[in-house]
Ligand code: SF4
């Protein structure tokens with residue numbers, strides 16, 4: 025998410041976890057939370073407590089009262105005043121996130137990483153249609169929509185099911201989501217249900233008018249992909265001349281409309297040498313967030329596997345991003361889970377350094393929170409695939425991650441919640457202690473866990489090593505350099 029009020033409200037995450045632990049410590053509270061079996065019921069009780077909704081039945085009143093007593097009791101030792109708690113819970117996005125955590129703890133207890141009753145975030149590949157031809161496209165996007173793309177009615181049903189499950193945020197991706205005429209009506213509907221909404225786009229279609237329409241539809245964050253600091257580098261990778269200028273114009277239009285904006289880059293051999301210029305470009309454009317995607321050789325990316333970075337290159341890149349983030353003028357995040365390891369180990373070495381407890385969201389914690397940060401990093405747990413995040417394809421198929429083409433089920437045919445609760449691959453992804461999990465030897469397994477999509481792309485096994493990690497340097501040398509002749 026971008027730097028906005030929601031992030032500010034979530035600043036003190038370490039305290040929130042300590043706090044939720046206390047809330048769930050009471051057997052009675054746990055019993056009630058279990059009785060409120062749907063996150064939506066918990067969310068409603070929180071809304072009644074925050075004073076934004078009214079209880080309609082005596083039962084609702086009683087539940088809200090019990091929830092209020094439990095959460096105030098949990099907050100008291102932390103010095104959190106009831107009014108501050110109520111203000112915090114006025115935001116529907118915060119209530120959804122809280123409900124999913126509370127329900128997860130009620131159901132599974134405190135686990136490392138935390139198991140949740142629904143993902144916080146769903147990335148929805150809204151359409152496979154795209155106007156560019158990017159070499160690294162994980163979706164193998166095409167100039168036409170897929171024949172089995174969901175109808176408008178089915179898309180609305182997806183929103184209903186995600187709302188029912190308690191999902192807090194949806195990120196529309198693709199293909200190019202702005203090419204799809206259903207995007208704005210679906211976003212508007214999702215916004216009315218309290219979701220935080222983001223769009224990941226190539227930026228070329230964001231005219232000033234489109235930017236205003238996106239904002240009016242309730243979209244809060246727009247992330248534009250740019251793969252090089254110059255038109256020459258970007259256009260070569262994107263396969264269309266002029267794509268760079270149009271992406272920059274689109275990003276500026278989104279910013280001018282008051283949307284939170286991010287600049288996303290996929291790190292490969294094509295642009296690793298100009299990453300410092302990319303950061304400078306992001307600063308010059310005054311984006312709220314700069315995000316570096318880890319290349320996963322899947323989809324069209326399989327054809328350019330030699331573009332993948334070796335473990336040492338990746339380690340250098342993560343350290344570079346960490347140093348740039350310390351400058352403090354911009355959020356810098358990545359999809360490489362090892363970034364949390366770099367952050368925590370740097371903070372241990374250098375007194376006063378900032379800690380980011382996760383690789384994918386900027387949740388800066390002051391160094392004195394090192395202990396709390398450790399609990400938080402283990403709670404969030406690095407790779408979020410199938411735990412705090414999953415993806416949905418344009419035909420409603422559910423995957424653990426956009427980069428992991430494993431069909432878990434279909435929202436329309438099988439039901440989102442049923443798949444989330446029961447799918448076997450998801451159970452495997454949630455277990456960091458199983459003996460046949462490649463990272464089970466590593467002390468960072470709860471805060472990193474390795475990118476499971478990269479493991480799947482290289483080995484066809486979600487429990488295999490993430491060859492991007494420095495711990496697997498020998499394995500990378502053996503498999504990649506010797507057998508495939510990849511530059512490292
Ligand atoms: S071995 Fe696995 S858990 Fe440990 S740092 Fe590497 S990828 Fe992360």
Ligand code: SF4
Pocket residue numbers: 359360361406407408409413425426427428474475476477478
């Ligand atoms: S598999 Fe995990 S770390 Fe890799 S891209 Fe997906 S969520 Fe991120």
